[in-house]
Amino acid sequence: MKKIAVLDLGSNTFNLLIVEIQDKSPKIIHEAKTPVKIGEGSFSNNYLQELPIKRGYNTIEQHLKTAKLFGVSKIYGIATSAIRSATNGSVFIDNLNSKFNQSIKIISGEEEAELIYLGVKSSLNWEGNAVLLDIGGGSNEISIASKKENLFSKSYNLGVGRIKQLFNPSYPIDNNQIQSIKEYYKTALLDFKKELQKTKVDLLIGSAGTFDSLAQIHSFQKNGFAAAKSESYIITASEFNKIHKHLLTLNIDQLKRVDGLPPFRAEFMLLGTIFLETILELTSVEKIIQSSKSLKEGFIFKILNEDYNE
Numbered sequence: 001m002k003k004i005a006v007l008d009l010g011s012n013t014f015n016l017l018i019v020e021i022q023d024k025s026p027k028i029i030h031e032a033k034t035p036v037k038i039g040e041g042s043f044s045n046n047y048l049q050e051l052p053i054k055r056g057y058n059t060i061e062q063h064l065k066t067a068k069l070f071g072v073s074k075i076y077g078i079a080t081s082a083i084r085s086a087t088n089g090s091v092f093i094d095n096l097n098s099k100f101n102q103s104i105k106i107i108s109g110e111e112e113a114e115l116i117y118l119g120v121k122s123s124l125n126w127e128g129n130a131v132l133l134d135i136g137g138g139s140n141e142i143s144i145a146s147k148k149e150n151l152f153s154k155s156y157n158l159g160v161g162r163i164k165q166l167f168n169p170s171y172p173i174d175n176n177q178i179q180s181i182k183e184y185y186k187t188a189l190l191d192f193k194k195e196l197q198k199t200k201v202d203l204l205i206g207s208a209g210t211f212d213s214l215a216q217i218h219s220f221q222k223n224g225f226a227a228a229k230s231e232s233y234i235i236t237a238s239e240f241n242k243i244h245k246h247l248l249t250l251n252i253d254q255l256k257r258v259d260g261l262p263p264f265r266a267e268f269m270l271l272g273t274i275f276l277e278t279i280l281e282l283t284s285v286e287k288i289i290q291s292s293k294s295l296k297e298g299f300i301f302k303i304l305n306e307d308y309n310e
Helices: 050-069 081-085 089-100 109-121 160-167 175-188 190-196 209-223 237-247 252-256 263-283 295-306
Strands: 002-009 013-022 025-035 074-079 130-135 140-145 150-156 203-207 232-236 287-291
Touching: 002 050, 002 295, 013 050, 013 295, 025 050, 025 295, 050 089, 074 295, 081 089, 081 109, 109 130, 109 140, 109 150, 109 203, 109 295, 130 209, 130 263, 140 190, 150 190, 160 175, 160 263, 175 190, 175 263, 190 263, 203 209, 203 263, 209 232, 209 237, 209 263, 209 287, 232 237, 237 263, 237 287, 252 263
Parallel strands: 002 074, 130 203, 203 287
Antiparallel strands: 002 013, 013 025, 130 140, 140 150, 232 287
């Protein structure tokens, strides 16, 4: 039995996942998500800024200390949109690897989308074709997939941090801003819309921060308490629309006090739900499943099942 860890350097959060491996079967024993906002101030000029870089170093140092406490024998690291799109992203990763003796890699958008599909597939069963959607800080990954095969997969530079820097919305977001953001989304998604004309989908499976927060907000509204940790959480499109329309009426201070929404996500949440609303309008899907498994879990799945090349 051995323990391995994955560092996931996302555009908003740097995440740590530690799993125990027995007979090629992973068991999660620790998870940590730290808001770093490595993409803060970088999306307009594609250059990582000094303060986010410092936060990144501090967080990696803490995650590595945690991994050591758990007796991890191997640490893998992957970096995504904000870092891969920055002209100094590879320098940042090289410096991290040198300072901490790691082998963190920047992965492409295509690989990111594929790993998300593998992560979702490793934990959920579904019939027919579904839209798989991961809303990140720098990019959003979309797939159209059955349990057996991935039919369409693409990474779009439409993450909530990137859109926030581009549109700088006020809160509450006014209707003109909402429409401008949605038109920007739809223009970028023309190839996805074309794919939908060829493939029928009945379900949307979502992962990452927007969907995690959406599940918790819904649980608080429905039950008065946070949802228990599980592989998935189901929300109908009409339930989502009700939550979304309420969030649109709130200012930033009110958003920070919404039960189930982590305060650090308040400034990004609506940009994620506006994107989800756009996808629902394109697909007419009535059922949303929040998946607790995504990129990190897909990476582990690939390591264990396909002998991932380091």
